[in-house]
Amino acid sequence: MLLSKSCEYGIRTALYLASQPQKEFIPIHVIGEMLGVSPHFLTKILQHLTQEGIMQSLRGPRGGVALARSPSELRLHEIVIAIDGPGLFTECVLGMPDCGEGQPCPLHERWSQAREQVFAMFSELTLEELGRRIVEENLRITDVTSSSLTRNT
Amino acid sequence: MLLSKSCEYGIRTALYLASQPQKEFIPIHVIGEMLGVSPHFLTKILQHLTQEGIMQSLRGPRGGVALARSPSELRLHEIVIAIDGPGLFTECVLGMPDCGEGQPCPLHERWSQAREQVFAMFSELTLEELGRRIVEENLRITDVTSSSLTRNT
């Protein structure tokens, strides 16, 4: 698995917030229902992202969670690093120490290329661009197929 | 982490076997010492690979483990699938069901490309080619730097 479950949920929450037209605080239980995750579990993950300065939170009525910075200044690799650590973007694919050209493992050349592409996937687009695409191209963030959303019987 | 610890050890064992000039059975404790892993733990991993038809084993003196098929017929993606399952090469990077063009997530296009490259890394070269490169280019499979190996004081 490329990302931990916590990281998947953190990213999907960020994408959801970025795709919302009004940038208000949104209650965690609302996000939890959409993702199909316990709100308590999600609270822990988002609490960590808040401490990392990626999100901000507000207690009480009309409270919830929101992005801490402008979506044009936020990219997904920050969330990956905050939750799973930077290992995915730096470490040897075979788990050996000091990955680099100095003492390359048999997969180093190919992995350093693939790793670069993985990093690009998380870092090239800002949350602003991702949010816009989610709305315009009807990209999904939730488990349910959008057919059940578009169908208005 | 891209691969589980078990998968890392399984791959490194396969690379070690492929890089050995004589294709005899090699005791697991020898491989364990080289990799810096408990032989008991490694046994469990290799036992699984034996059941999957990737390796073969022999008990008793002069026993050990060896590749089940010709190195020219074996590729690393088989080991990844046997230990970690096929999820890495098929599943959505955000953990949502039914990854595909039908209901793409915001990262689908980029991830399906990166995923293809990761699969190529494990599937393009055979163990025969990898074994030859390890010997010829002195590529490392062990944690220790080769400086401690090349230096003959």
Added chain:
DNA sequence: GATATTAAAGATAAAGGACTCTTAAAACCT
């Protein structure tokens, strides 16, 4: 100021991965 609402903090529990120890089998030696 009372109340409703929401995140934060803490305790608890189930699951999976990482690692260790014990047991059974095979080959060798005498």
Added chain:
DNA sequence: AGGTTTTAAGAGTCCTTTATCTTTAATATC
């Protein structure tokens, strides 16, 4: 052939991750 050594196989333990539940603290609204 029988004991001994060497090794794989299998059972068992520990720890991290994932997830749930309960309690507490904060804040807006009335």
